[in-house]
């Protein structure tokens with residue numbers, strides 16, 4: 228195993244250039260590349276073109292936009308001059324953004340602003356800061372060593388925030404843009420600003436529609452109240468059946484093995500971090516963990532959220548018993564749980580003894596996504612730990628994600644036999660997808676250094692990483 232003779236110098240250069248790397252990040256963050264809004268389609272395109280041109284200038288070969296009808300473009304590039312005895316590392320990130328809710332932002336979401344040790348902007352950490360931390364490392368590799376120590380492919384997607392609807396088509400249409408020996412998928416979170424995270428599980432997602440019907444028309448509540456069912460009441464009674472006394476999903480819980488349970492106990496989520504990250508108001512506490520851990524509750528057990536209802540609203544008050552009431556329940560699945568298993572568990576609880584005798588219907592409706600449970604093993608992960616030791620002073624800690632990330636499930640399904648290193652620059656107070664999203668500048672600095680060392684460590688493994 229031989230390391231690149233200049234790796235420390237490259238790390239030093241990347242560190243000394245971090246102000247320029249931050250400027251580059253800010254220049255990207257000023258473009259509101261919100262993929263879910265048609266009005267911003269030109270911004271996604273404009274940003275993709277800018278990134279393509281700038282990585283071409285940096286030294287990448289074949290910087291290009293992958294395009295498909297109706298899809299936002301995906302930026303691709305490569306550099307394959309490290310030699311056939313060196314592995315090819317694919318780096319994935321995404322340049323598109325979640326929408327913003329201007330009323331809740333303290334600063335303009337598209338004007339990156341440093342306050343204290345954080346950079347505030349939509350996309351600062353999810354995910355622009357993630358892949359730009361690779362760019363910061365690669366710029367230094369190109370400048371000092373003529374290129375990275377391993378072969379490299381770059382994929383920067385333009386529609387992750389709308390669920391990567393075309394990513395598999397891109398994989399099918401451009402297999403060589405993805406073919407690699409190791410994948411570094413950078414769009415995940417660290418447990419804290421001091422502890423780097425390696426994501427190894429995701430929860431799945433199942434949306435169901437629950438409907439209570441009792442009447443063929445709305446009727447006067449003064450005339451009929453007390454003699455016929457109120458579907459709104461029945462619907463809420465049914466929904467509360469899903470919850471335990473602590474207010475947590477009680478249906479479909481899974482057995483988590485002892486090793487994962489123990490790992491979960493070792494990951495400390497301070498109440499203060501939960502309070503800040505989840506925006507808890509004074510006087511309201513996180514749910515009690517009981518005999519499990521916060522990690523288990525957030526990553527490995529199912530949860531449920533009411534995300535939409537047809538219940539009467541404050542604006543549409545009327546003195547009537549309504550004919551029908553529905554709710555969309557968003558159910559997060561345990562990583563290894565299937566949608567069918569959860570649906571069966573829900574049916575057992577919701578379709579028996581209907582409250583007030585109403586008619587109850589339950590069906591999958593809306594979004595769904597697979598969970599993912601991965602066992603990292605092999606030299607690539609030991610290499611990653613060594614890189615993180617150098618940059619963060621500690622190895623990666625295995626973490627889960629409570630959400631569903633379609634691109635991860637897709638990479639897992641298509642490339643699950645490769646080492647998949649899921650890292651990122653988010654931390655528990657980043658507020659990805661919410662107001663005042665921010666990137667911790669200390670994490671950004673360590674991420675750049677970790678990326679410099681990661682490429683060297685993977686390169687040093689040489690042909691042992693090269694598959695087939």
Ligand SMILES: [Zn+2]
Pocket residue numbers: 321353354387414
């Ligand atoms: Zn993301």
